[in-house]
Amino acid sequence: MADEKRKSIDPAVLTLVEKAAADEVMLCWDRLDEQSPQCGYGIAGVCCRNCAMGPCQINPFGDAPQKGVCGVDAETIAARNFLRSIAAGAAAHSDHARAVVEAFIRTADGEIPGFEIKDEQKLLSLAMDLGVSIEGKDTAAVAKEVGKTLREQFGRQDGELAFIAKAPIKRQELWRAQGIVPRGIDREIVECMHRTHIGVDQDYKNLMKQASRTALADGWGGSMIATELQDVLFGNPVPIVGSVNLGILEPDQVNIIVHGHEPLLSEMVVAASRDKELLALAKEKGAAGINIGGICCTANEILMRHGIPVAGNFLQQEVAVVSGAVDAMIVDVQCTLQSLTDVAGCYHTALITTNPKARFFGARHLEFDEANPLVAAREIVTIAVENFPNRKRKVVIPTDNKTDMVAGFSHETINYILGGLFRGSYRPLNDNIINGRIRGIAGVVGCNNAKVTHDEHHVTLVKELIANDVLVLQTGCSAVACAKEGLLVPEAATRYAGPGLAEVCEAVGMPPVLHMGSCVDNSRILMAATAVVKEGGLGDDISDLPCAGAAPEWMSEKALSIGHYFVASGIFTVFGVTWPTLGAKHLTEYLFSGIEEELGGKWAFETDPVKTARLMIDHIDQKRHKLGIDKARERVLYDMEKRRELET
Numbered sequence: 001m002a003d004e005k006r007k008s009i010d011p012a013v014l015t016l017v018e019k020a021a022a023d024e025v026m027l028c029w030d031r032l033d034e035q036s037p038q039c040g041y042g043i044a045g046v047c048c049r050n051c052a053m054g055p056c057q058i059n060p061f062g063d064a065p066q067k068g069v070c071g072v073d074a075e076t077i078a079a080r081n082f083l084r085s086i087a088a089g090a091a092a093h094s095d096h097a098r099a100v101v102e103a104f105i106r107t108a109d110g111e112i113p114g115f116e117i118k119d120e121q122k123l124l125s126l127a128m129d130l131g132v133s134i135e136g137k138d139t140a141a142v143a144k145e146v147g148k149t150l151r152e153q154f155g156r157q158d159g160e161l162a163f164i165a166k167a168p169i170k171r172q173e174l175w176r177a178q179g180i181v182p183r184g185i186d187r188e189i190v191e192c193m194h195r196t197h198i199g200v201d202q203d204y205k206n207l208m209k210q211a212s213r214t215a216l217a218d219g220w221g222g223s224m225i226a227t228e229l230q231d232v233l234f235g236n237p238v239p240i241v242g243s244v245n246l247g248i249l250e251p252d253q254v255n256i257i258v259h260g261h262e263p264l265l266s267e268m269v270v271a272a273s274r275d276k277e278l279l280a281l282a283k284e285k286g287a288a289g290i291n292i293g294g295i296c297c298t299a300n301e302i303l304m305r306h307g308i309p310v311a312g313n314f315l316q317q318e319v320a321v322v323s324g325a326v327d328a329m330i331v332d333v334q335c336t337l338q339s340l341t342d343v344a345g346c347y348h349t350a351l352i353t354t355n356p357k358a359r360f361f362g363a364r365h366l367e368f369d370e371a372n373p374l375v376a377a378r379e380i381v382t383i384a385v386e387n388f389p390n391r392k393r394k395v396v397i398p399t400d401n402k403t404d405m406v407a408g409f410s411h412e413t414i415n416y417i418l419g420g421l422f423r424g425s426y427r428p429l430n431d432n433i434i435n436g437r438i439r440g441i442a443g444v445v446g447c448n449n450a451k452v453t454h455d456e457h458h459v460t461l462v463k464e465l466i467a468n469d470v471l472v473l474q475t476g477c478s479a480v481a482c483a484k485e486g487l488l489v490p491e492a493a494t495r496y497a498g499p500g501l502a503e504v505c506e507a508v509g510m511p512p513v514l515h516m517g518s519c520v521d522n523s524r525i526l527m528a529a530t531a532v533v534k535e536g537g538l539g540d541d542i543s544d545l546p547c548a549g550a551a552p553e554w555m556s557e558k559a560l561s562i563g564h565y566f567v568a569s570g571i572f573t574v575f576g577v578t579w580p581t582l583g584a585k586h587l588t589e590y591l592f593s594g595i596e597e598e599l600g601g602k603w604a605f606e607t608d609p610v611k612t613a614r615l616m617i618d619h620i621d622q623k624r625h626k627l628g629i630d631k632a633r634e635r636v637l638y639d640m641e642k643r644r645e646l647e648t
């Protein structure tokens with residue numbers, strides 16, 4: 001059991017890991033064991049298989065071989081691999097955005113029953129941002145034009161992406177001077193693939209310029225488009241109370257888990273689960289009701305808008321099924337494990353894929369038909385309800401593991417929470433940063449990774465930051481990890497935050513850790529940082545702000561793209577677990593240091609979450625010093641003794 005405990009800090013997960021062992025079900029940790037030791041060349045980023053003369057591997061310790069068959073060195077190989085990962089991450093976010101844009105236009109055309117423009121105010125401000133005239137047009141006409149303007153962002157060949165203009169002026173000028181303003185989203189991603197083909201771009205710094213341009217096309221392009229249009233379509237989130245962890249599963253109800261990233265279908269599944277006929281059918285099958293829970297970013301999306309409970313984050317998808325209580329799991333795109341078919345096969349769970357881009361061999365496929373999403377959603381809910389009597393193995397729900405949380409902090413909401421409903425403004429936030437009550441702002445985001453103890457690094461890092469008066473903004477699986485730990489409720493301020501941050505949070509009744517949404521919603525962090533710059537008094541660029549970013553348990557290529565658009569936007573960003581260029585000395589030095597001279601932001605790599613917090617706090621303090629708002633203050637170290645005190 002001692003070994004088992006290292007898999008997760010979450011007792012709900014440990015309970016079900018134990019059940020999986022008893023049920024002889026293999027989980028991702030078991031497969032990691034089977035895969036270990038993993039290839040050192042791959043870990044160091046110096047394995048290339050970009051042509052059929054390879055694969056070629058460079059020995060990072062100075063022994064031969066030092067060149068691939070085509071003559072490239074470790075720097076070029078690692079830079080190309082890094083760039084390809086960013087292209088994949090940017091593509092994932094942006095293709096999600098494309099699906100949202102298409103659904104948005106069809107909604108404006110009245111072609112999707114059940115979908116409507118929910119936030120007209122945000123639509124109008126978006127139209128103004130994009131230069132779309134609203135004069136004499138009804139909502140549908142404005143929406144159609146906004147949708148078309150945003151659809152053009154994908155295929156543009158020149159000029160600048162529209163949302164670049166949302167950034168602080170100084171940042172825009174810096175990007176232009178560096179030649180990294182994205183032209184069109186698809187164009188930048190295609191160019192990554194061209195440049196990394198054998199015999200094209202062989203200069204690691206030039207490859208990194210394209211990395212910056214592509215990542216910016218994600219953060220200030222694809223991701224921002226997805227966030228903005230989802231807000232208009234499904235409603236701009238406002239603070240909402242929800243609950244989190246596997247204890248949200250109901251033993252006597254039909255449990256449906258929605259998993260993945262695109263909220264289009266899950267919105268309709270939520271609606272179908274409230275359908276009287278389906279509720280009656282559930283009763284007929286012996287169930288007391290229909291319970292929807294989310295996993296990964298689909299969870300974050302429906303939590304923020306409907307308060308639907310969150311079953312867990314990335315490393316909880318398999319164990320949710322192991323509970324034996326999940327009657328259907330519906331997956332769309334991204335972060336869904338192929339092993340779910342095997343795990344679901346050991347229980348009664350119906351695994352349903354819904355997106356033509358993401359089918360699983362052995363799973364049932366029920367395509368999400370945009371022309372009639374409610375029909376598809378009803379069909380899915382019916383499958384789950386009819387599956388309820390088929391539970392065949394012991395049901396174990398860690399009922400004690402369910403925590404309250406508050407989610408739904410868009411950058412607009414922060415405005416109102418701090419500034420008040422009638423004078424929404426970032427002024428109080430800026431003032432509290434200037435007077436030192438809030439030391440700085442940190443974005444802590446990203447995935448889980450089976451290589452490190454599940455959730456431990458997120459929770460330790462965030463506790464350390466808030467104890468030192470750093471306000472934390474979160475998205476994705478990191479937000480779910482901290483929600484389970486009870487950090488996303490206003491009371492957490494009194495319990496965990498330093499005195500300054502606690503005072504501010506208590507005054508306005510907000511948590512010290514703000515849940516801003518899903519992976520694409522990291523664009524909200526960019527917008528919040530921009531709003532702070534525009535409010536004044538803290539410099540004139542994002543790189544002047546006392547802020548930092550981190551993804552302590554990252555694993556996906558999307559995380560690399562997010563990290564790099566943070567860096568290219570001027571933010572110091574620390575990643576944990578592993579770093580993909582360590583076999584390339586010069587490239588790594590450039591990313592960890594040299595790039596700061598060009599972009600004002602840089603990367604760091606640290607596997608210890610306490611040390612990560614120190615790096616971030618030191619950076620925040622340096623920025624405070626440069627702004628002339630530093631004053632002598634004692635750093636609170638959230639050490640073992642303090643943790644023990646809290647546990648007693």
Ligand code: SF4
Nearest residue numbers: 048051054056068070
């Ligand atoms: Fe080897 Fe060069 Fe081909 Fe890569 S591109 S596999 S380094 S020969």
Ligand code: MSK
Nearest residue numbers: 297335446447476477
């Ligand atoms: S779901 S990308 S594991 S945050 Fe967005 Fe979580 Fe990372 Fe997927």
